[in-house]
Amino acid sequence: VPREVCAFAPGRVNLIGEHTDYNGGLALPFAIAEGVTVRGHTDTAPRILARALDLGEEAEFALAEHSARPTPDTPPVGWRAFVRGSVAELSDAGITLPGARLEIHGEIPQGAGLSSSAALAVALGLALLGLADAELDRRELARLCSRVENEWVGAHTGLLDQLASLFGEADTALLIDFSTLELSPVPLVLANGWRLATVDSGDRRELAGSLYNVRRAECARACQLLGVDSLSDAQPADLADLPEPLGRRARHVLEENARVQATVLALRGGDLAQVGELMNASHVSLRENYDSSTPAVERTVRELRGAGAVGVRMMGGGFGGSVLALLGPDMPLPRGAHPVRPSQGARLARPLEK
Numbered sequence: 001v002p003r004e005v006c007a008f009a010p011g012r013v014n015l016i017g018e019h020t021d022y023n024g025g026l027a028l029p030f031a032i033a034e035g036v037t038v039r040g041h042t043d044t045a046p047r048i049l050a051r052a053l054d055l056g057e058e059a060e061f062a063l064a065e066h067s068a069r070p071t072p073d074t075p076p077v078g079w080r081a082f083v084r085g086s087v088a089e090l091s092d093a094g095i096t097l098p099g100a101r102l103e104i105h106g107e108i109p110q111g112a113g114l115s116s117s118a119a120l121a122v123a124l125g126l127a128l129l130g131l132a133d134a135e136l137d138r139r140e141l142a143r144l145c146s147r148v149e150n151e152w153v154g155a156h157t158g159l160l161d162q163l164a165s166l167f168g169e170a171d172t173a174l175l176i177d178f179s180t181l182e183l184s185p186v187p188l189v190l191a192n193g194w195r196l197a198t199v200d201s202g203d204r205r206e207l208a209g210s211l212y213n214v215r216r217a218e219c220a221r222a223c224q225l226l227g228v229d230s231l232s233d234a235q236p237a238d239l240a241d242l243p244e245p246l247g248r249r250a251r252h253v254l255e256e257n258a259r260v261q262a263t264v265l266a267l268r269g270g271d272l273a274q275v276g277e278l279m280n281a282s283h284v285s286l287r288e289n290y291d292s293s294t295p296a297v298e299r300t301v302r303e304l305r306g307a308g309a310v311g312v313r314m315m316g317g318g319f320g321g322s323v324l325a326l327l328g329p330d331m332p333l334p335r336g337a338h339p340v341r342p343s344q345g346a347r348l349a350r351p352l353e354k
């Protein structure tokens with residue numbers, strides 16, 4: 001049966017809980033309104049024909065050739081790696097995909113730390129599943145999309161972005177416990193003039209991939225030395241034994257987990273000023289303990305604080321990209337600031353079955 005589907009997956013903002021996902025810790029992200037849309041049609045030819053509308057680029061490959069893993073001689077590049085990876089990972093998961101034409105359109109700036117990449121992978125996954133008339137548990141799909149990024153795109157990211165994109169709800173932040181993948185909704189209603197906004201630092205995250213991977217390796221090494229499976233299991237008292245910079249990395253993770261819990265309490269108590277304090281403290285730790293800031297990010301944070309923002313922090317992988325600001329009722333929107341609000345997560349529409 002020919003099918004036509006339209007999948008949408010949003011980007012995400014992380015209110016707090018940075019570099020905790022791959023450390024078995026806590027984070028509090030939400031899905032934003034902007035995202036990536038993938039329209040798909042089944043096709044009788046056994047191939048995938050994909051078009052990136054915003055780039056005016058096209059890619060075509062036979063369904064049979066997709067599962068060849070990338071090798072160092074054939075490095076995957078850009079959006080095509082996501083398409084090939086999604087097709088391969090879904091096939092490996094036992095899903096029989098039909099030939100298809102895909103049209104991709106995104107409205108999230110790339111490299112700004114708003115997870116345009118996770119949105120692309122999730123939208124592709126949902127569209128291809130829809131075309132195959134198959135379903136996958138959403139946590140499984142999050143893991144699959146993360147494998148696409150890890151193994152096909154080469155970014156060793158955790159599950160934060162994919163889970164936020166897949167499970168987002170309006171006016172709600174998601175408390176994620178990465179030791180169990182348990183998700184708890186926490187109301188995040190921005191009322192009485194309070195706003196959250198992202199501001200691009202202007203620094204593109206070109207180095208981010210590699211430095212992010214270095215941080216992951218440092219955390220893995222710290223776990224080894226401490227004899228724990230994940231840093232969130234470490235005891236604060238044991239961190240003194242770690243050589244630097246591993247001690248600071250681990251301290252960030254444990255303190256950031258505590259800040260996530262404190263933020264949930266502050267939100268439940270309606271204390272947004274306290275949320276702002278916790279955001280500020282998160283930023284300082286990311287700069288001082290995690291060494292993931294850049295001069296442009298620092299400048300952006302200083303300007304926003306100077307203009308009166310209640311809380312400001314770098315967001316996502318760091319090393320550039322956007323910062324997140326919590327703006328109190330009297331504060332005008334700073335220049336270049338883009339308001340964000342917690343929005344519904346990824347969804348599939350199937351307009352027509354012919």
Ligand code: GLA
Binds near residue numbers: 019020021157318
């Ligand atoms: C990036 C990664 C996430 C997470 C954050 C840091 O956004 O994709 O998995 O590790 O960095 O919190």
